Amino acid sequence: MKRFWDRAALAEAEGRFSVLLDGKPMRLPGGESLALAHRPLAEAIVDEWDQAGGGAKGATVTPGLLPMTQLAATATLRIAPAPAETAAAIAAYARADLLCYRAEATPALLAQQDAAWQPWLDWAEKRYGAALLVTRGIGFIDQSPQALAALAAAVAAQDAHALAALGVMVPVLGSLVLGLAIIEGEMNATEAYGLSVIDELYQEERWGRDEDAAAHRARAGDDVSAAATYVRLTRGAA
The missing domain is CATH 3.30.2180.10 (ATP12-like)
Known part of the structure; x- marks a missing residue:
């Protein structure tokens, strides 16, 4: 415009x-x-x-x-009148949360993932009663109905503003757990995004920097940061 x-x-x-x-x-x-x-x-x-x-x-x-304007418009005009559909779409990411899928044939990367990701799965279990299973490789693993229901309830309890922010953050992060941790104030957006790109950064260390990939990460990280800022602003924080 x-x-x-x-x-x-x-x-x-x-x-x-x-x-x-x-x-x-x-x-x-x-x-x-x-x-x-x-x-x-x-x-x-x-x-x-x-x-x-x-x-x-x-x-x-x-x-x-205009990221704050876009999020406010999404929250107030699209989500607030009927939040259940958005909440269900966000909660569906728990079925294949990034943190549950670890490296299969790269011990060094697996060690990084275990150290960085497992504490947040433990947090989700303690906070929400959602015990998510972990696997190695990319083969799909079924999560328990109880864990999925617990995370769905956590998402459904959010207001329209938090749902708008989660709708940006969770697809970028590939992780509902990380998105909820940001919403709960347990970690900041920069930390969460860093955890979500451990695999990419590991490959970059081995094979060299890809400028296009780095630029994409920067834009994606900005999107997550903007969404996290939006939530803080709706809760009275600058």
Whole structure:
């Protein structure tokens, strides 16, 4: 979309917050407006609209410049009216959580995975009562119905904002457990993403750096960080 405003500002009415662009309510591409319950989130959205496009009218504004806006729109307009479908889709990642699949023929990589990943499976069992099984190789392993139900309940208990964030983080990480650990405040986004790319970094150490792969990791890591920031903002933290 093209930048058509000079200045973004925060407006408050009846305990709700919205974004004004040159004094007029900001509207999404579909024509919807956002009324936000969390001042820190609203302030962050004002800031990203204020900075989008580099300050020049007519400049192209890409969706990547507005991550908080995108997540807020997803949470309030798409997920909040019917959260169960989104929660079920996210919970399905527990059936093949990355942390459960360890290296089969590379002892050094297996040792790294065991040391880095097992503590988080242990955490999930303690926190949610979800004992996930571990295998070596890429062959699918069936998880117990009890563990899957426990993790599904944990996801279903999240609000629309957390579900929106998990909807970004979990597919990138390949791990519902890591996503929940971020949501719970048990680890930060950088640590979680680092755990999710142990395999890639191990191969890079052996065979050399691939710049395209590194650039992809940087973008993916930014997406996870933005989603984690979004959750913090909806919980009153900057």
